[in-house]
Amino acid sequence: MNKANKISDSEWEIMKVLWKNSPVTSSEIIKILKQYTSWSPKTIHTLINRLVDKDIVQVKKQKPFYLYSPKVSEEECRNIKTRSFLEKVYDGSIRLLISNFIKDEKLSDEEIDELRQILDSKSSSER
Structure with missing residues:
Protein backbone atom coordinates (compact mmCIF):
# COMPACT_ATOMS: atom_id res chain seq x y z
CA MET A 1 0.00 0.00 0.00
CA ASN A 2 1.54 3.33 -1.06
CA LYS A 3 -0.77 5.44 1.07
CA ALA A 4 2.07 6.21 3.48
CA ASN A 5 3.98 8.02 0.74
CA LYS A 6 1.13 10.52 0.62
CA ILE A 7 1.50 11.58 4.25
CA SER A 8 3.13 14.99 4.78
CA ASP A 9 5.24 15.77 7.85
CA SER A 10 2.34 17.65 9.45
CA GLU A 11 -0.08 14.85 8.70
CA TRP A 12 2.41 12.42 10.23
CA GLU A 13 1.90 14.25 13.56
CA ILE A 14 -1.83 13.61 13.33
CA MET A 15 -1.14 9.95 12.53
CA LYS A 16 1.09 9.59 15.58
CA VAL A 17 -1.78 10.77 17.76
CA LEU A 18 -4.17 8.37 16.06
CA TRP A 19 -1.83 5.38 16.30
CA LYS A 20 -1.43 5.97 20.00
CA ASN A 21 -4.97 6.98 20.98
CA SER A 22 -7.57 5.90 18.44
CA PRO A 23 -10.41 6.08 18.09
CA VAL A 24 -10.48 9.76 19.06
CA THR A 25 -12.50 12.86 18.36
CA SER A 26 -11.02 15.87 16.61
CA SER A 27 -11.24 17.76 19.91
CA GLU A 28 -9.05 15.14 21.55
CA ILE A 29 -6.56 15.32 18.67
CA ILE A 30 -6.45 19.11 19.02
CA LYS A 31 -5.94 18.88 22.78
CA ILE A 32 -3.01 16.47 22.36
CA LEU A 33 -1.35 18.43 19.55
CA LYS A 34 -1.72 21.74 21.40
CA GLN A 35 0.79 20.38 23.94
CA TYR A 36 3.63 20.50 21.42
CA THR A 37 2.51 22.47 18.34
CA SER A 38 1.26 25.97 17.75
CA TRP A 39 -1.29 24.85 15.17
CA SER A 40 -4.75 26.33 15.26
CA PRO A 41 -7.77 24.04 15.56
CA LYS A 42 -8.67 24.95 11.96
CA THR A 43 -5.27 23.77 10.74
CA ILE A 44 -5.63 20.51 12.63
CA HIS A 45 -9.12 19.97 11.20
CA THR A 46 -7.73 20.59 7.71
CA LEU A 47 -4.97 18.02 8.25
CA ILE A 48 -7.45 15.45 9.57
CA ASN A 49 -9.74 16.01 6.58
CA ARG A 50 -6.83 15.61 4.16
CA LEU A 51 -6.00 12.25 5.73
CA VAL A 52 -9.64 11.18 5.45
CA ASP A 53 -9.69 12.30 1.79
CA LYS A 54 -6.50 10.31 1.15
CA ASP A 55 -8.23 7.24 2.61
CA ILE A 56 -5.57 6.92 5.32
CA VAL A 57 -7.89 7.78 8.21
CA GLN A 58 -11.41 6.51 8.71
CA VAL A 59 -14.17 8.46 10.37
CA LYS A 60 -17.22 7.06 12.12
CA LYS A 61 -20.15 9.12 13.26
CA GLN A 62 -20.97 8.37 16.86
CA LYS A 63 -23.50 10.99 17.84
CA PRO A 64 -22.77 13.72 18.61
CA PHE A 65 -19.10 13.16 17.64
CA TYR A 66 -16.99 11.87 14.82
CA LEU A 67 -14.39 9.30 15.81
CA TYR A 68 -11.15 9.06 13.86
CA SER A 69 -8.83 6.09 13.56
CA PRO A 70 -5.99 5.08 11.22
CA LYS A 71 -6.61 2.75 8.29
CA VAL A 72 -2.86 2.11 7.94
CA SER A 73 -0.62 0.79 10.71
Missing part, protein backbone atom coordinates in the same frame (compact mmCIF):
# COMPACT_ATOMS: atom_id res chain seq x y z
CA GLU A 74 2.37 2.71 12.00
CA GLU A 75 4.68 -0.17 11.10
CA GLU A 76 3.38 -0.28 7.54
CA CYS A 77 3.85 3.48 7.15
CA ARG A 78 7.35 3.37 8.57
CA ASN A 79 8.34 0.53 6.25
CA ILE A 80 7.00 2.34 3.19
CA LYS A 81 8.60 5.65 4.19
CA THR A 82 11.91 3.93 4.91
CA ARG A 83 11.87 2.11 1.56
CA SER A 84 10.96 5.35 -0.25
CA PHE A 85 13.77 7.25 1.51
CA LEU A 86 16.23 4.46 0.76
CA GLU A 87 15.29 4.49 -2.94
CA LYS A 88 15.31 8.28 -3.22
CA VAL A 89 18.50 9.07 -1.33
CA TYR A 90 20.62 5.90 -1.57
CA ASP A 91 19.38 4.34 -4.83
CA GLY A 92 17.97 1.45 -2.80
CA SER A 93 21.30 0.53 -1.19
CA ILE A 94 20.91 -0.24 2.49
CA ARG A 95 24.68 -0.78 2.67
CA LEU A 96 25.28 2.85 1.63
CA LEU A 97 22.70 4.09 4.14
CA ILE A 98 24.19 2.16 7.03
CA SER A 99 27.82 2.92 6.18
CA ASN A 100 27.00 6.62 5.77
CA PHE A 101 25.17 6.69 9.08
CA ILE A 102 27.85 4.78 10.99
CA LYS A 103 30.66 6.98 9.63
CA ASP A 104 28.97 10.15 10.87
CA GLU A 105 27.67 8.91 14.24
CA LYS A 106 29.43 8.19 17.49
CA LEU A 107 28.26 4.77 18.59
CA SER A 108 28.68 3.30 22.05
CA ASP A 109 30.14 -0.19 22.48
CA GLU A 110 26.66 -1.34 23.43
CA GLU A 111 25.17 0.03 20.21
CA ILE A 112 27.94 -1.59 18.14
CA ASP A 113 27.31 -4.93 19.85
CA GLU A 114 23.57 -4.61 19.19
CA LEU A 115 24.21 -3.89 15.50
CA ARG A 116 26.51 -6.92 15.30
CA GLN A 117 23.82 -9.10 16.85
CA ILE A 118 21.24 -7.84 14.35
CA LEU A 119 23.57 -8.53 11.44
CA ASP A 120 24.55 -11.94 12.81
CA SER A 121 20.92 -12.98 13.27
CA LYS A 122 20.06 -11.70 9.80
CA SER A 123 22.99 -13.62 8.32
CA SER A 124 22.13 -16.90 10.05
CA SER A 125 18.42 -16.65 9.19
CA GLU A 126 19.15 -16.32 5.47
CA ARG A 127 21.39 -19.38 5.19
Whole structure:
Protein backbone atom coordinates (compact mmCIF):
# COMPACT_ATOMS: atom_id res chain seq x y z
CA MET A 1 0.00 0.00 0.00
CA ASN A 2 1.54 3.33 -1.06
CA LYS A 3 -0.77 5.44 1.07
CA ALA A 4 2.07 6.21 3.48
CA ASN A 5 3.98 8.02 0.74
CA LYS A 6 1.13 10.52 0.62
CA ILE A 7 1.50 11.58 4.25
CA SER A 8 3.13 14.99 4.78
CA ASP A 9 5.24 15.77 7.85
CA SER A 10 2.34 17.65 9.45
CA GLU A 11 -0.08 14.85 8.70
CA TRP A 12 2.41 12.42 10.23
CA GLU A 13 1.90 14.25 13.56
CA ILE A 14 -1.83 13.61 13.33
CA MET A 15 -1.14 9.95 12.53
CA LYS A 16 1.09 9.59 15.58
CA VAL A 17 -1.78 10.77 17.76
CA LEU A 18 -4.17 8.37 16.06
CA TRP A 19 -1.83 5.38 16.30
CA LYS A 20 -1.43 5.97 20.00
CA ASN A 21 -4.97 6.98 20.98
CA SER A 22 -7.57 5.90 18.44
CA PRO A 23 -10.41 6.08 18.09
CA VAL A 24 -10.48 9.76 19.06
CA THR A 25 -12.50 12.86 18.36
CA SER A 26 -11.02 15.87 16.61
CA SER A 27 -11.24 17.76 19.91
CA GLU A 28 -9.05 15.14 21.55
CA ILE A 29 -6.56 15.32 18.67
CA ILE A 30 -6.45 19.11 19.02
CA LYS A 31 -5.94 18.88 22.78
CA ILE A 32 -3.01 16.47 22.36
CA LEU A 33 -1.35 18.43 19.55
CA LYS A 34 -1.72 21.74 21.40
CA GLN A 35 0.79 20.38 23.94
CA TYR A 36 3.63 20.50 21.42
CA THR A 37 2.51 22.47 18.34
CA SER A 38 1.26 25.97 17.75
CA TRP A 39 -1.29 24.85 15.17
CA SER A 40 -4.75 26.33 15.26
CA PRO A 41 -7.77 24.04 15.56
CA LYS A 42 -8.67 24.95 11.96
CA THR A 43 -5.27 23.77 10.74
CA ILE A 44 -5.63 20.51 12.63
CA HIS A 45 -9.12 19.97 11.20
CA THR A 46 -7.73 20.59 7.71
CA LEU A 47 -4.97 18.02 8.25
CA ILE A 48 -7.45 15.45 9.57
CA ASN A 49 -9.74 16.01 6.58
CA ARG A 50 -6.83 15.61 4.16
CA LEU A 51 -6.00 12.25 5.73
CA VAL A 52 -9.64 11.18 5.45
CA ASP A 53 -9.69 12.30 1.79
CA LYS A 54 -6.50 10.31 1.15
CA ASP A 55 -8.23 7.24 2.61
CA ILE A 56 -5.57 6.92 5.32
CA VAL A 57 -7.89 7.78 8.21
CA GLN A 58 -11.41 6.51 8.71
CA VAL A 59 -14.17 8.46 10.37
CA LYS A 60 -17.22 7.06 12.12
CA LYS A 61 -20.15 9.12 13.26
CA GLN A 62 -20.97 8.37 16.86
CA LYS A 63 -23.50 10.99 17.84
CA PRO A 64 -22.77 13.72 18.61
CA PHE A 65 -19.10 13.16 17.64
CA TYR A 66 -16.99 11.87 14.82
CA LEU A 67 -14.39 9.30 15.81
CA TYR A 68 -11.15 9.06 13.86
CA SER A 69 -8.83 6.09 13.56
CA PRO A 70 -5.99 5.08 11.22
CA LYS A 71 -6.61 2.75 8.29
CA VAL A 72 -2.86 2.11 7.94
CA SER A 73 -0.62 0.79 10.71
CA GLU A 74 2.37 2.71 12.00
CA GLU A 75 4.68 -0.17 11.10
CA GLU A 76 3.38 -0.28 7.54
CA CYS A 77 3.85 3.48 7.15
CA ARG A 78 7.35 3.37 8.57
CA ASN A 79 8.34 0.53 6.25
CA ILE A 80 7.00 2.34 3.19
CA LYS A 81 8.60 5.65 4.19
CA THR A 82 11.91 3.93 4.91
CA ARG A 83 11.87 2.11 1.56
CA SER A 84 10.96 5.35 -0.25
CA PHE A 85 13.77 7.25 1.51
CA LEU A 86 16.23 4.46 0.76
CA GLU A 87 15.29 4.49 -2.94
CA LYS A 88 15.31 8.28 -3.22
CA VAL A 89 18.50 9.07 -1.33
CA TYR A 90 20.62 5.90 -1.57
CA ASP A 91 19.38 4.34 -4.83
CA GLY A 92 17.97 1.45 -2.80
CA SER A 93 21.30 0.53 -1.19
CA ILE A 94 20.91 -0.24 2.49
CA ARG A 95 24.68 -0.78 2.67
CA LEU A 96 25.28 2.85 1.63
CA LEU A 97 22.70 4.09 4.14
CA ILE A 98 24.19 2.16 7.03
CA SER A 99 27.82 2.92 6.18
CA ASN A 100 27.00 6.62 5.77
CA PHE A 101 25.17 6.69 9.08
CA ILE A 102 27.85 4.78 10.99
CA LYS A 103 30.66 6.98 9.63
CA ASP A 104 28.97 10.15 10.87
CA GLU A 105 27.67 8.91 14.24
CA LYS A 106 29.43 8.19 17.49
CA LEU A 107 28.26 4.77 18.59
CA SER A 108 28.68 3.30 22.05
CA ASP A 109 30.14 -0.19 22.48
CA GLU A 110 26.66 -1.34 23.43
CA GLU A 111 25.17 0.03 20.21
CA ILE A 112 27.94 -1.59 18.14
CA ASP A 113 27.31 -4.93 19.85
CA GLU A 114 23.57 -4.61 19.19
CA LEU A 115 24.21 -3.89 15.50
CA ARG A 116 26.51 -6.92 15.30
CA GLN A 117 23.82 -9.10 16.85
CA ILE A 118 21.24 -7.84 14.35
CA LEU A 119 23.57 -8.53 11.44
CA ASP A 120 24.55 -11.94 12.81
CA SER A 121 20.92 -12.98 13.27
CA LYS A 122 20.06 -11.70 9.80
CA SER A 123 22.99 -13.62 8.32
CA SER A 124 22.13 -16.90 10.05
CA SER A 125 18.42 -16.65 9.19
CA GLU A 126 19.15 -16.32 5.47
CA ARG A 127 21.39 -19.38 5.19
